Structure formats: C-alpha cells, structure tokens
Amino acid sequence: MTWSSFQTGPFSSSGVLGAVVYGPRSRNPHLDRGFPELTVHAVADSADAFTEVWHTDRPIERGTLDGVVHAHDGETLFCAARIDSSDDCAEAVRAAYLTALGLTRTLDHQRIFRMWNFVENINGTNSEGLEVYRDFCRGRARAFHEFGFTDERLPAATGVGALGGGIGFCLLAGRSAHSVTIENSRQVPAYRYPRRYGPSSPSFARATHVAAGSGASIYVSGTASVVGHETLHRGQIAEQCDETLANLEHLLSADNLARHGLRPGRRLEDLRNIKVYVRNRQDLPAVREICAKAFSQAADIAFLNVDLCRSDLLVEIEGIVFPGVELPASHRVEVDTGVNT
Numbered sequence: 001m002t003w004s005s006f007q008t009g010p011f012s013s014s015g016v017l018g019a020v021v022y023g024p025r026s027r028n029p030h031l032d033r034g035f036p037e038l039t040v041h042a043v044a045d046s047a048d049a050f051t052e053v054w055h056t057d058r059p060i061e062r063g064t065l066d067g068v069v070h071a072h073d074g075e076t077l078f079c080a081a082r083i084d085s086s087d088d089c090a091e092a093v094r095a096a097y098l099t100a101l102g103l104t105r106t107l108d109h110q111r112i113f114r115m116w117n118f119v120e121n122i123n124g125t126n127s128e129g130l131e132v133y134r135d136f137c138r139g140r141a142r143a144f145h146e147f148g149f150t151d152e153r154l155p156a157a158t159g160v161g162a163l164g165g166g167i168g169f170c171l172l173a174g175r176s177a178h179s180v181t182i183e184n185s186r187q188v189p190a191y192r193y194p195r196r197y198g199p200s201s202p203s204f205a206r207a208t209h210v211a212a213g214s215g216a217s218i219y220v221s222g223t224a225s226v227v228g229h230e231t232l233h234r235g236q237i238a239e240q241c242d243e244t245l246a247n248l249e250h251l252l253s254a255d256n257l258a259r260h261g262l263r264p265g266r267r268l269e270d271l272r273n274i275k276v277y278v279r280n281r282q283d284l285p286a287v288r289e290i291c292a293k294a295f296s297q298a299a300d301i302a303f304l305n306v307d308l309c310r311s312d313l314l315v316e317i318e319g320i321v322f323p324g325v326e327l328p329a330s331h332r333v334e335v336d337t338g339v340n341t
C-alpha cells in the first residue's frame, strides 16, 4: 500500500518511495537521500516550502535511467524527471515522457494512475507564438499516442505553472492493482476539448480509482472552474472556488462514480492531501477561508501561488481519497474493493 504525507521539516528516509519538494528553486531529480526526489520551484519564500512524501510498507528498489529517477516496491512505481527550460518544449516533453513510459514497461508497472506536471512560463508563448502549455500538451499527447495509450487509459494528472526550472514531472504507476479512470459528467473529458484550446488536447483523466487492499484510493486530478469545456466566472475568485468545489463534489458523488461501475460515493470531506493552486497571491486569504469550510479538518491542505493552464483560471484543487477514510453511516455500503465485477 502506498500513501503520502506533507512534511515541512526533516523526515526519515525509511520506507520512502519518492518525494516531491515544493521549494524556492528547482533541482535535477536525484537519489541523494536514498529515494527519488523531484524539487520543483513552486514557492517564492523558503518558509512556504514543503515536501509530499510517498510511503510504502514494502521493500524498495531504486534506480536512474537517462535522468529519470525511479523506485518501486513491486506494487507501485514512482518516477520523476526534469526538462530544461527552452523556447519550444514539445519535442523534449515527448522524449522525456517516452523514457518514463518505457520505464513503466521495463519495470512492469504499466498502470499509470497519477501524474503531476510543473511547467515554467506555462502561459507564455513559444517561438511559434503557441502557448507553452499547449506546446507541452503536444509533446505529451505524441508520447502517449506513440506508446499506444488510448484516451480511456490516460492517468489522472495535474498540469500547473512553476516559478522556474523548466518542466518537472512525476508519475505513480501500479503493477497489478485494478484501476479505473473516472470522468466528470459536468465536464467534457479533457482529451476531447475542442481545438480552440490547442492543437493537441490535454492527455489526462479527471480521476483514477485504484484498488488497495480491502479498499480503494481515488486520485483526483487538478480541478478548476471548467464546466463542459468552458471556463466559468472569469475574474471572480469566490465563484471559481465554488464551481471547482461543485466539480469535485460531483466527481466523487455516487451518481458520477456509478457511471464507472464504482461505489460508494464519496464527499469533499473525504479528500486528503489537498493542493490548492492559486494564480494571484492576493486571492490566497479568500481561497483559504473557502477551503477551510469545504474540507475536513483532518485534511492537510497546501496552497501554492502559481500560474494555471488557462490564463482565465484563478484557482485549481486536487486531492486524494485514501482507503479507510471514515465514512458516515449513510455512505458505508459494504466493503468497496474497487473491482467492478
């Protein structure tokens, strides 16, 4: 079983499958502390830095291939890579993704269920005048396509800005655990966004449901104020927060999960290890207040002031439902193995 925690101070390296440091500068991925570590330039001030640590209770094997650091425990694989800043990133993204995808095959952990991408200058333009995020999407889509991924197999993901350091990305993949990709019936699947959002649609699912022991984890992608495929509430932070929460609530609802043969429904209060990405620093207090009301007090919530994949998006939220989150009696429906037989 794999789980994560947010750490703001030193932590033991024992049982660590991988770590992502949200720090004041970026660093090439490395194994210096005995586990794969990706350092993303995501905070301006080192006082705001934190690390998301992925833990396992099983023995771990670690390595590096072409700059991609990795570790697996025979059940879950963590990989991380960084691409240097450049005017045109599509080809470098394609190549780095192909290396990482190749590793999932070589190491026989091919069920990629979660990815994170941190893109410097995400709303800037490349040498052809194409937005950097759209250029990134082009390279990523090519890699998935060349690797034979169908849209329905795409992982849950986050694609947000970074303050520097090119593009950092990491993934989690399972060896044998049953996983199901989840879409949100309030939203058009991102891989079917119309062409006006870029030459290649973003390659991700809204969430993935991964069987784990006697329960299941739900990995929820970065979610924003997008309904259908349109951004709603331009320039209005409170409204974008509320729409984002409505999207998350619906994604996890019994009704939406049942469309994928999954049960029971979950609630916002079940989300843990929440990350909230906020474009404008001055919006942070309002967003913090809304999130404190919406989520459980038992959830760690990290706030990052970074740009987002569309210049009209002001806020984006992701989280994880881990197995064993205590559900109220009305939601406790038998044991949910996540396997829909």
Ligand SMILES: C=C(O[C@@H]1C=C(C(=O)O)C=C[C@H]1O)C(=O)O
Binding pocket: 117, 157, 158, 159, 160, 190, 202, 203, 204, 221, 222, 223, 224, 226, 309, 316
């Ligand atoms: C917010 C959206 O997309 C963002 C971009 C993603 C990506 O490109 O991997 C994944 C989720 C979000 O971080 C959206 O399209 O609704």
